[in-house]
Amino acid sequence: MWKMPRRFSLTGRLCCFPKDPLDDVETWSESVDKVLSCKAGQIAFREFLKSEYSEENILFWLACEEYKKTKTAPEMISSANRIYSEFVQTEAPRQINIDCSTRENITKNISQPTLASFDSAQKLVYSLMARDCYPRFLKSDIYQGLLRRAASR
Template sequence: MPVKCCFHRSNAGETMAWSESVDTVLSNKEGLAAFRTFLKSEFSEENVEFWLACEDFKKTKSSTKIALKAQKIYSDFIQADAPKEINIDFHTKNNISQNISEPTLSCFDAAQSSIYCLMAKDSFPRFLRSEVYKELVKKYQDRNQKRWLPFL
């Protein structure tokens, strides 16, 4: 059963609305790059990498590719001593391990939800207070000021 998260997913499209939700950052190329840079500085970029791998996995059509991608995600992020092992509860990890031989497109949903919530509740608020985020906001504010200057 997927973990429920207290953060609501937002459809806010504007870059300056990033502070509203982690979704707005994850869905924006520059926002995602900045968030990854921040997570790398905290030694937790595996979380966003796992989340992105799951998003890509869910779009897979071929059953052969489903099996290959699932095994890659499992070996990279889930199995014990994986190179980018994510921090998920025993039950979720055990459930994935038992079902990885016959993966479905939803086999990582509970783990992805758990990691999403971890990013939303823990990493994201720190990101909003970080220099990486402040510099990005300033960059966008400077861009917008320059764009409107001719009209002043």
Template structure:
């Protein structure tokens, strides 16, 4: 309870340390270790580009935590991992775990979905396949893309990362 109440004081506009998820910044670090301005700018091209970049994904996750909606990205990532499972027994176990954590009514990290989608997903658990969560994952993805992603691009988190990448570029050019 203390932890949950303590989190209430954090808001996305007051988030001050964005560097925890960025690559190490060292003067002698290899070029591949630095986050380029172009890379950060590309995150604004599309939601897919953001999610396909490990630092973009980490920044977006940090942003969602400040908005108290990180269950959406955690669910989406769990579904991405789930789709890679080959063993039917492991599919069953993982499907039930995902359902209990994110979809079931009163789940600890319940994602916001309609009753029909929840019931359809529950039926899909009887014979899980790699597409068991496709419908609900698509709905959560769409919600993040239309709602959270635009706010992320306007957030202090994104703007600060972009500014830091630009200042790194300027320092390197001198």
């Protein structure tokens, strides 16, 4: 799973970013996809979700994106079990908010995971972020502060 760079600051350039992370800030208001397709956007949105105690949503979404890139069966089984135990199972440390039938379906099939094992849950979480969290993110101090910084350069 992708981890936030330790030295990252949304105000400056780092070696892991080919351009200034603030270059894309204005485009983030176009869609949640614009935020999620950019590392700096993911970091800012994650910080916002953390402030709302719902960071598990983006962490689960990112874990699913990485999971879909899995190449081998042993790697898939290991990753599926990690995602399941961290986000899906009842009482998971970062339990995501999904309906019972989606949770039960994943639980029933976790012993034989496929690349699509978490698709339904990922869609639900994406929808929740897009419909609920994203509009608040755009109004947040975090996003508004980044917009001001980008505009003042």
